[in-house]
Amino acid sequence: MRFGLTARLLVIGASALLAVWITVIASFYWTNDLPRIATRPPPEQLKAIVDLVSSIAPAERQRAVQALQSSILEVRLVSNAGVPTKRDDLTESPEFAIYHQFLGDKLLHIWVRAGENDVRVPQHWVGTARPLDFWLALDNGGVLVAEARTPFIVTLFGLPAGMGAGLLGTLFACIAFYMLHREIKPLTKLATAVDRIDPSGEPVSLPWIRATTPEIAALVRAFHRMQTRLYAMTRSRMALIGGIQHDVRSFATRLRLRLEQLPDHEERERATADIADMIDLLDNALLTSRAGVGALNEELLDIAELLCAEITDFRSSGLPVVLETDIVQSEVWVIGDRLALRRIIGNIVDNAVKYGRWAHVALVVEGNTASILVEDEGPGFAREETELLLEPFVRAEPSRARRTGGAGLGLAVARALVEAHGGTISLANGRWGGSVSVALPLYISD
Structure with a gap:
């Protein structure tokens, strides 16, 4: 199936817009380090939360926890016995050292939150936008869990949803631009060849275009037919005018001979002048025709x-x-x-x-x-x-x-x-x- 030029241009335009869109999003996403910012609340904030909840009587802590809930931060209370045993603890990781400076011994664990059915996420994915659970010890017993949630939908690799589609669109845009180059290049060659067309000269060889759109192939064929018709028409026109001029000159020569038999001198002179004017008119027409076709x-x-x-x-x-x-x-x-x-x-x-x-x-x-x-x-x-x-x-x-x-x-x-x-x-x-x-x-x- 061969798509028309219009359809290809639409695909090129859509792919180009998609490529620009994904480039802007990716640039904003990575230059602002959103994966880390979204999943790592400031250590000052966590320390303030722990101190606040610890200062409240155990019976009133649940109300304070509810007040701290937000769309990007989930806080909940668990008992000491409710702390699960998990692998891949990130507490000792150097990139979380700043949390130790603020929280000290109150920082129990930092885990990448498990997915559905308690599926654990590998530790090397911690740099992505996966939710992190901060397990913090409270005064007078109890554990507070703070989970930082990303404010946008992400994939397992921490990329925003749609990023893959955007990258794929960018690839399509590159392919589309290559196709556009393929379509424009034959037109440039055709334009150069058409500029060389001279109705008075020999036909110009037009470029042979392979595997291109039907419209461009039809355009090349149309120019070829037009050049052939112009060449034939010019030659036919010149031959016709030349033949008429030759025949009329022969008739005029015979007429001049017959005019010599006229007895009236003035009539003979006027008739001779008319014949000369007629020949002159034909000469003008032939020269003008030759000039018009560059001959x-x-x-x-x-x-x-x-x-x-x-x-x-x-x-x-x-x-x-x-x-x-x-x-x-x-x-x-x-x-x-x-x-x-x-x-x-x-x-x-x-x-x-x-x-x-x-x-x-x-x-x-x-x-x-x-x-x-x-x-x-x-x-x-x-x-x-x-x-x-x-x-x-x-x-x-x-x-x-x-x-x-x-x-x-x-x-x-x-x-x-x-x-x-x-x-x-x-x-x-x-x-x-x-x-x-x-x-x-x-x-x-x-």
């Missing part, structure tokens, strides 16, 4: 060289783009995907030209960060829109007309790609208009 390439790139090449291409295409800093001789190394970084620069510069007429580009290196700043000459950004414009399908120009802008994916795609490189993107207002800043971590060689 971007990683290579050492000179971002300064890449930025110069991109701006040269923009100016060759007739776009109003200005490089504000001289970075031709600079080397600024980063780790990234070349195609993704080109897409980031292209999207931001394209937005600046569309909505702000000009794009002023600068590269700034501070500490361990390289920042690409793109500023336009437009109206700038409203403060409440700086975060909203980074979301998909959100445009600063509210209409959906194609002639006034794109689909609202440029900044959203740039944000996804920048964050996949461990960087940040932010919008603000600069000297001329709106400003977009892309910060990327520099490559630091060991």
Whole structure:
């Protein structure tokens, strides 16, 4: 039978409480020396009792004895002839020497009181909480017996009743804590393995757990199934988007060839632009999907060289783009995907030209960060829109007309790609208009 995790935790908690309880009781019991105190009345008290009873007439002594009775001390009178013959007399024991000092010859015997049916207790048990009988001689004849009783129930070994159960509970608590350690250790291994799961990489080997609770075994199996489904879904998604992109590019190429047959030049230009936008949208979707699953390439790139090449291409295409800093001789190394970084620069510069007429580009290196700043000459950004414009399908120009802008994916795609490189993107207002800043971590060689 296999107990669930909840049942085991309850057992562990109960055992722990029992262990604490018995530890406190045992500590109080032994540090206060209760076995000896409870069964050994002070010798001064016994001497005072003997003197008091001896000073009373024999006929009145019984009333005095009744007055001396208590729950922890029993006093009774016996005749000289009623003193029994017993072994194991403790009178001469060194630990009872103080009673001789106070009582002298009046101390006749010190015996461990016999149990039921006159069963005698061995002398070596005298250090426990067994009741002791002090036999004391009275003046003018007679013997007084004072029995000190323990105020709590004890076992034959002088331990309080329940002490054995407590000790057993302590043992169970130790076993329970060991079981808890066994249950937690697989969870720690599982957590470490789950942290290594990468949907874009190979499946991670999860720890094999033997003889543990059904819940934890089921959890491991569930993580294994989830990892397998994520891996298959990611590969299927990438294959689907890649296949669509390839087919659409083939269709677009054929459409371009057919568009050359259109007699109207303006219609031909608009159709060609629409096809280019469609291809651009597919490229953005593919790159974003790759970034989302960590499938971007990683290579050492000179971002300064890449930025110069991109701006040269923009100016060759007739776009109003200005490089504000001289970075031709600079080397600024980063780790990234070349195609993704080109897409980031292209999207931001394209937005600046569309909505702000000009794009002023600068590269700034501070500490361990390289920042690409793109500023336009437009109206700038409203403060409440700086975060909203980074979301998909959100445009600063509210209409959906194609002639006034794109689909609202440029900044959203740039944000996804920048964050996949461990960087940040932010919008603000600069000297001329709106400003977009892309910060990327520099490559630091060991």
